[in-house]
Amino acid sequence: MSTETPPSKRERTLAALVEHGLDMFERQGYEQTTVAQIARAAGVTEMTFFRYFPAKEHLVLDDPYDPILTAAIAAEPRESPPFLRAARGIRSAWRALPEPETPIIRRKVRIAAGTPSLRGAVWRSTGNTEQAVVEQLVADGATPEVARVAAASVLAALVAGLFSWAESERGTLADAIERALDVIEVAS
Amino acid sequence: MSTETPPSKRERTLAALVEHGLDMFERQGYEQTTVAQIARAAGVTEMTFFRYFPAKEHLVLDDPYDPILTAAIAAEPRESPPFLRAARGIRSAWRALPEPETPIIRRKVRIAAGTPSLRGAVWRSTGNTEQAVVEQLVADGATPEVARVAAASVLAALVAGLFSWAESERGTLADAIERALDVIEVAS
């Protein structure tokens, strides 16, 4: 029926690790869950876990959105100040995006939002995106200092919106992000 | 001559730990420096290090500014939107503050800015300040969601300004922060 090929062994153990990992994080907390426990629950060795994820936190953190964001920022008119260009670019990027498979994303974000050490990790992992945004703004004429502040501030708003969305049971991701950007774009 | 009492033993080992720690971080990098190495250089045991700092990163991260910030935000007129209230509050708070003993602060911020894992730690450690700002904004009538976004975004700008300041050899801390807030307050 479905056109999907049967999952390879690699895909199956990956899915098992994610499934058991998120499950145990939700039940007993991130810090209280050991990598060895997750591996054991997935029928695999601790070593194997680290072959799939470079660190424990990566079971919760992806981040595939860099190219879309930077492209959208590049499309903004250069007359606006960098801060507004970044905010509006992100806004229009998300508007154009299909709503992603939210169930698992919501679980991950909720775990991250509720775990102090992961909140830090989220910020660090946003570093790549931030760097991309900075480069785009600089390419469009902003100074590096200004670009760094603009990028950091806008992305912080985005992350805060993400966290709020995950904690509230309802609403779409796109709406939450729009509302977050509304808070910041007080100039029109 | 000086009115200072002679440093106690505790003060002396604390100073030794900070001094050798920062020194080694600058010379060989944060990740490449071991807590045991710092302790040894300070003539003390690894265990003693952790009696002074709850974690390695705390040798670099303080954060004594919460009360001043929240007070200044409370003083802002409530007609403005929360985002601007937070930004302007922080601005006026720093304007009123005496320029702190910058040499050691600059060293710490520079180390933090140049170490990915510490950038994340800074963000996590800002959580307290963020929470305080959120509470102040909510007390002044903002919704929690709006307050969280505003606080996160403004503090991110502040941190970005801090990092820029530390990396550039000259300029005062207050000026750097003002410039960072200028980027964000595009509405007037």
Next chain:
DNA sequence: TGCCTGAATGTTAGTCGCTCACATTATTCG
């Protein structure tokens, strides 16, 4: 001055995240 109490430090052992070198078992495809 000498003791005495509490602060400061040391010791040992252990957990957890994470890495490396090397051996072993599965998969898949010619």
Next chain:
DNA sequence: CGAATAATGTGAGCGACTAACATTCAGGCA
């Protein structure tokens, strides 16, 4: 089927951090 390659296991070890317990040191009081 057999060989190449992918996936996993083993064991040893490092570094951050914690806890229980023992020890030494500092400074005030008789």
